[in-house]
Amino acid sequence: xxxxxxxxxxxxxxxxxxxxxxxxxxxxxxxxxxxxxxxxxxxxxxxxxxxxxxxxxxxxxxxxxxxxxxxxxxxxxxxxxxxxxxxxxxxxxxxxxxxxxxxxxxxxxxxxxxxxxxxxxxxxxxxxxxxxxxxxxxxxxxxxxxxxxxxxxxxxxxxxxxxxxxxxxxxxxxxxxxxxxxxxxxxxxxxxxxxxxxxxxxxxxxxxxxxxxxxxxxxxxxxxxxxxxxxxxxxxxxxxxxxxxxxxxxxxxxxxxxxxxxxxxxxxxxxxxxxxxxxxxxxxxxxxxxxxxxxxxxxxxxxxxxxxxxxxxxxxxxxxxxxxxxxxxxxxxxxxxxxxxxxxxxxxxxxxxxxxxxxxxxxxxxxxxxxxxxxxxxxxxxxxxxxxxxxxxxxxxxxxxxxx
Amino acid sequence: xxxxxxxxxxxxxxxxxxxxxxxxxxxxxxxxxxxxxxxxxxxxxxxxxxxxxxxxxxxxxxxxxxxxxxxxxxxxxxxxxxxxxxxxxxxxxxxxxxxxxxxxxxxxxxxxxxxxxxxxxxxxxxxxxxxxxxxxxxxxxxxxxxxxxxxxxxxxxxxxxxxxxxxxxxxxxxxxxxxxxxxxxxxxxxxxxxxxxxxxxxxxxxxxxxxxxxxxxxxxxxxxxxxxxxxxxxxxxxxxxxxxxxxxxxxxxxxxxxxxxxxxxxxxxxxxxxxxxxxxxxxxxxxxxxxxxxxxxxxxxxxxxxxxxxxxxxxxxxxxxxxxxxxxxxxxxxxxxxxxxxxxxxxxxxxxx
Numbered sequence: 001x002x003x004x005x006x007x008x009x010x011x012x013x014x015x016x017x018x019x020x021x022x023x024x025x026x027x028x029x030x031x032x033x034x035x036x037x038x039x040x041x042x043x044x045x046x047x048x049x050x051x052x053x054x055x056x057x058x059x060x061x062x063x064x065x066x067x068x069x070x071x072x073x074x075x076x077x078x079x080x081x082x083x084x085x086x087x088x089x090x091x092x093x094x095x096x097x098x099x100x101x102x103x104x105x106x107x108x109x110x111x112x113x114x115x116x117x118x119x120x121x122x123x124x125x126x127x128x129x130x131x132x133x134x135x136x137x138x139x140x141x142x143x144x145x146x147x148x149x150x151x152x153x154x155x156x157x158x159x160x161x162x163x164x165x166x167x168x169x170x171x172x173x174x175x176x177x178x179x180x181x182x183x184x185x186x187x188x189x190x191x192x193x194x195x196x197x198x199x200x201x202x203x204x205x206x207x208x209x210x211x212x213x214x215x216x217x218x219x220x221x222x223x224x225x226x227x228x229x230x231x232x233x234x235x236x237x238x239x240x241x242x243x244x245x246x247x248x249x250x251x252x253x254x255x256x257x258x259x260x261x262x263x264x265x266x267x268x269x270x271x272x273x274x275x276x277x278x279x280x281x282x283x284x285x286x287x288x289x290x291x292x293x294x295x296x297x298x299x300x301x302x303x304x305x306x307x308x309x310x311x312x313x314x315x316x317x318x319x320x321x322x323x324x325x326x327x328x329x330x331x332x333x334x335x336x337x338x339x340x341x342x343x344x345x346x347x348x349x350x351x352x353x354x355x356x357x358x359x360x361x362x363x364x365x366x367x368x369x370x371x372x373x374x375x376x377x378x379x380x381x382x383x384x385x386x387x388x389x390x391x392x393x394x395x396x397x398x399x400x401x402x403x404x
Numbered sequence: 405x406x407x408x409x410x411x412x413x414x415x416x417x418x419x420x421x422x423x424x425x426x427x428x429x430x431x432x433x434x435x436x437x438x439x440x441x442x443x444x445x446x447x448x449x450x451x452x453x454x455x456x457x458x459x460x461x462x463x464x465x466x467x468x469x470x471x472x473x474x475x476x477x478x479x480x481x482x483x484x485x486x487x488x489x490x491x492x493x494x495x496x497x498x499x500x501x502x503x504x505x506x507x508x509x510x511x512x513x514x515x516x517x518x519x520x521x522x523x524x525x526x527x528x529x530x531x532x533x534x535x536x537x538x539x540x541x542x543x544x545x546x547x548x549x550x551x552x553x554x555x556x557x558x559x560x561x562x563x564x565x566x567x568x569x570x571x572x573x574x575x576x577x578x579x580x581x582x583x584x585x586x587x588x589x590x591x592x593x594x595x596x597x598x599x600x601x602x603x604x605x606x607x608x609x610x611x612x613x614x615x616x617x618x619x620x621x622x623x624x625x626x627x628x629x630x631x632x633x634x635x636x637x638x639x640x641x642x643x644x645x646x647x648x649x650x651x652x653x654x655x656x657x658x659x660x661x662x663x664x665x666x667x668x669x670x671x672x673x674x675x676x677x678x679x680x681x682x683x684x685x686x687x688x689x690x691x692x693x694x695x696x697x698x699x700x701x702x703x704x705x706x707x708x709x710x711x712x713x714x715x716x717x718x719x720x721x722x723x724x725x726x727x728x729x730x731x732x733x734x735x736x737x738x739x740x741x742x743x744x745x746x747x748x749x750x751x752x753x754x755x756x757x
Contacts, residue, residue: 042458046499051456053506059649060513073456080457087408087417088459088472090451135547168417169410169461169470218415352651378416383468 034326034373041367043081045360051077052356068102069095074356078363079165085375093164097391101160105394109142116141152182153395158211163388167217170383175221176214184210201228201235208316217322218381226319231312238308242301249300253293294345302341303333310336317370323380326373331365339365405478407431409440412468422473424485431471441469445486453491454479460492514650521642529631529638534579534598537634541598545584548602555585555605560755563748564621568601571622571688575629583621587756591706593620595627597634605756612705617752618743619698619734622689626681636677675725682734695740703731 055070072095079091120134159174166172185207192199205228212224310333317329343361346354405422409431420440423430429443443464451470452460459479462471473479479493555561561583568581581599589606596602601624603617611617627633682699689696707727724730744752 044499046503047497050497050499050502050506053503053510056650057506057509057513060510060517063645064649076452076456080452080459087410090457090461090470092451134543166470168415169412169468170415220415376415379414381415383413 033324033375035375037085037372037375039082039084039367039370039372041082041363043077043360043363045357048074048077048356048360065099066095068098071095071098074359075161078359082363082367084167084372087168090166090169091164092166093161093392097160097164098393100391101394103394104391108394112141112145113138148182148186149395151185152178153393154185155181155211156389157393157396160389160392162215163386164392168378170218170381171388172218173216173384173386173388174211174214175216176210181207181210198239200239201231204228204312204316205231212316212320216384217376218384220322220376220381222320222322224316224320226316231315234311235308238304242304245300245304249296252296252300256296298341303337306336306340307333309340323376324374325376328371328373329369330371331369335365335369405473405481406434406475407471407473407478410470410472411440412470420471422471422482424482429471429486443471445488448486448489450489450491454494455497462489462492514646517642517646521639521646525635525638525642529635532634532638538598538600540637541596541600541633544596545600545602549584549586553587555587555756557751557755557757559748559751560753561585563744563752564603564617564755566748567618567743568621568625570692571625571685572599572628574688574691575625575684577625577629581625581628585755593624595624595633597637599628601625601628608752608755610705612701613698614742614744614749614752615695615698615738616702616705617698618689618694619685619696619700619702621743622685622696623681623699624685625688626684627677629684630677630680632677632681636674678724678730679733682730686734686736689740689743690736693740694743695738696734696736697738698743700731700734700736703727703734707731 051073055066055073058066058070072091072093075091075093079089082089116138117134120137124134124137155174155176155178159178162172162174188199188203188206192203205226208226209224212222215222310331313331313336314329317327320327339362343358346358346361350357407420407422409418409420410416411418418440419434420431421434421437423432424445427445429445429448431440431443432438433440441464447465449463449465450460451457451463454460459472459474462473462482463469473482473492476493483489483493564583564585565581568583572579572581577599579599581601583601583603585603585605585608587605589604591604591607591610593601593603593607601621603621607620608617611620685699686696689698742749
C-alpha cells in the first residue's frame with residue numbers, strides 16, 4: 001500500500017465533505033484528532049457458557065423452536081460487553097422478530113414448492129420428461145434459488161442485526177438493496193468459479209464495498225477506498241503457492257498412507273474389512289489418522305490461506321473510514337490461523353459445545369486487533385428516522401447456517 | 405452518582421450526576437450542574453438485565469434517551485432507592501453451579517429425547533393418522549414409478565394381493581395392503597408407508613418356486629404390520645433433530661457429522677427391522693399352515709450368486725443383517741400348503757406379459 005492511498009494521508013490532507021472535525025484556525029495547519037483507541041470486550045467465558053447452556057437445554061425442550069430467543073440472549077450479552085470509545089453497544093432485537101422472519105421464509109418456501117408442483121404437473125409429469133420426478137425438480141430448484149438467496153439472506157440479516165444495534169443510544173442500520181447484493185454476489189461468485197478463482201480479489205473487494213459503504217451508525221455513513229488492483233499481486237502469489245502446496249500435500253499423504261499400510265502388511269481387502277467391522281481400537285486409530293491428515297493439511301495448506309486472508313482483512317479494514325474516524329488492524333497470519341483453523345477445530349472436537357469459546361475468542365481478537373484512530377463528533381451523528389425491518393433473518397435461517 | 409447520558413437524538417455523550425427524589429430522577433451535567441433532564445420515576449424502564457447486559461441502560465418510557473451507570477455499586481444504590489429498577493443490579497450469576505445444573509439438565513434431556521426416539525416411536529407411530537402415512541407412501545410411490553413400467557396382469561396381481569392381505573389379517577392388521585409389481589430389476593422388494601408393497605418382476609422370474617415369493621412377501625408384510633417404514637422415517641427425523649438441536653443448529657460441519665451418525669443409526673435400526681420382519685413373516689406363514697421355507701431358500705439362492713455377501717462385508721454400514729445369519733434364523737422344513745395355487749403362481753409368473 002503506497003502512502004498516497006493511505007486513509008491517514010487522505011484524512012490529514014483534506015477535509016471530506018460533511019466532516020465533523022473542527023476547522024483549523026486561519027493560518028495554522030489543520031490536523032485532525034487521530035488519537036488511537038481500541039474496542040474493549042469484557043465478557044467472561046463462564047457467563048457466556050451459562051447463557052449458552054441454558055439456550056441448549058431450552059432447544060432440547062422445545063425441539064429447536066427456542067433458538068430465536070436463545071440467539072437474542074447471546075447477542076445481548078456479547079454486544080453489551082463490547083465497547084468503543086468507552087460506550088457499550090446495545091442489542092435490542094427480540095426473539096419473536098426472528099420467529100416471524102423464519103415463518104415468513106417458510107411461507108416463501110411453501111409458495112415455491114407449490115409453484116414447482118405446478119411446473120412438474122404441467123411440464124415434467126408427461127413424457128419425455130417423466131424421468132424428472134417432483135423431488136428432483138424441487139431439489140434442483142432449491143439449490144438454484146438457495147445459492148443467491150443465501151447472499152440475500154446474509155445482507156438482509158446484517159441489516160436486521162444492525163437495525164437492532166445501538167451505540168450511544170443511536171440506532172445503526174444498513175442502506176442498499178439485499179436483492180441487488182444477492183445478484184451481484186451470485187454473478188461474481190459464478191464468474192470466479194468459471195475462471196479458476198482468479199477473480200477472488202475482485203469478488204472480495206466488490207462484495208466488501210456495499211457492506212461497508214451502506215453501514216450506518218445513525219446518520220453517519222462509512223467510506224471504502226479499496227481497489228482490487230491493489231491486492232492482486234499478493235493474491236497471485238498465494239494462488240500459485242497454494243497449487244504447489246496441494247501437490248506436495250497430496251504426494252506426502254499418498255506416500256504416508258501407502259507406506260504405512262505396506263509396512264504393516266495390510267492388504268486393501270483387510271483394510272476394507274477393518275472399516276466394515278470397526279472395533280473401538282479401529283475407531284480410535286481412524287480418528288487419529290484423520291486428525292493427522294488434518295494436521296498435515298493444516299500445516300501445509302491452511303497457513304497459506306491464512307496469510308492471504310489476514311492480508312485481505314488488513315486491507316479491507318485500513319481502507320474503510322467513517323468520516324474522520326480511521327480504522328486499522330495488524331492481524332497476523334498466525335492470529336488468522338487461530339481464528340479460522342483453531343476455532344474450526346474447537347467446534348469440531350467439542351461437537352459444537354465449544355461455540356461460546358469460539359465466540360469469546362473472536363470478540364477478544366476483535367478487541368485486541370482493531371485500532372480506531374480519532375473519534376466522531378457526536379453532535380453530528382443523528383438518530384435515523386428509519387427503524388429498520390420489523391422482522392429478520394428468515395432467509396438466513398432457511399438457506400444458510402446463521403451463527404450468532 | 406455519576407453516569408453517561410445519551411439524549412437519543414444525537415450521538416453526543418454527557419457526563420452527568422444523578423439525584424433521586426420521591427418522584428423524579430434528576431439528571432444534571434457534571435461540569436456545570438445544569439439540568440439535563442428530569443425523568444419521572446414511574447416512567448423509568450431498564451433495558452435488559454444485569455445477567456445479560458454488562459450495564460443495562462436505563463431509559464424513559466417512550467423516549468430514545470439512555471442513561472448508563474457503569475459503577476455496579478451505584479447501580480445497586482439506585483435499585484435500593486427505586487426497587488422497580490431491580491434488573492439493573494440482579495444477584496450476580498454463580499457460574500460454576502449454574503454450569504453444572506445446565507450440563508446435568510442437558511445430559512438428562514438428551515437421554516430422554518433419545519429414549520423417546522428409540523422406544524417412544526414404538527407406541528407413538530400407530531397413533532399417527534393412517535391417511536397421512538398413506539399420502540406419504542403414495543407420494544414416494546409416484547416418485548419411484550415416474551420412469552418405470554408397472555406390470556398389469558390382473559390375475560397375477562390379484563393373487564399376490566390376496567396372499568398379502570391374508571397374511572396381514574393373520575397378524576391382526578386392519579388396513580388394506582396393496583402390492584405393485586415393477587417390471588425389471590433388481591431382485592428386490594420393499595415396503596412404503598400406507599401398506600404399499602413394491603415387488604420387482606426379476607424377483608418373481610428368478611424365484612425357484614412360489615414359496616420363495618411367498619416368503620419374501622411374508623417378510624414385507626412383517627414390515628407392514630410392525631409399521632417399520634413410518635417408524636424408520638420418524639426415528640431418522642428424530643435423530644437428525646437431536647443432532648441439530650445439540651449443536652445449536654449453528655454448524656454445517658457438525659451437521660455433516662450428525663448426518664453421518666444419523667445414517668449409521670438408521671442402518672442399525674434397519675437391521676433390527678429386518679430381523680423382526682424375517683421372524684414375523686415366517687411365523688405368519690406357519691400360522692396359516694403354509695410352506696415357510698421360502699425365505700431361507702431365497703437367501704441361500706442369493707448367497708450362491710454372491711458368496712461374498714455384501715451385507716456381511718458392509719458390516720455396520722449395511723441396512724440388512726448378514727445373509728448367513730438370516731438363513732439360520734429363518735430355516736424351516738419344506739412342509740405345509742403352497743401359498744399360491746398352481747393357477748395363481750402361473751398368473752404371477754406372467755404378470756408382466
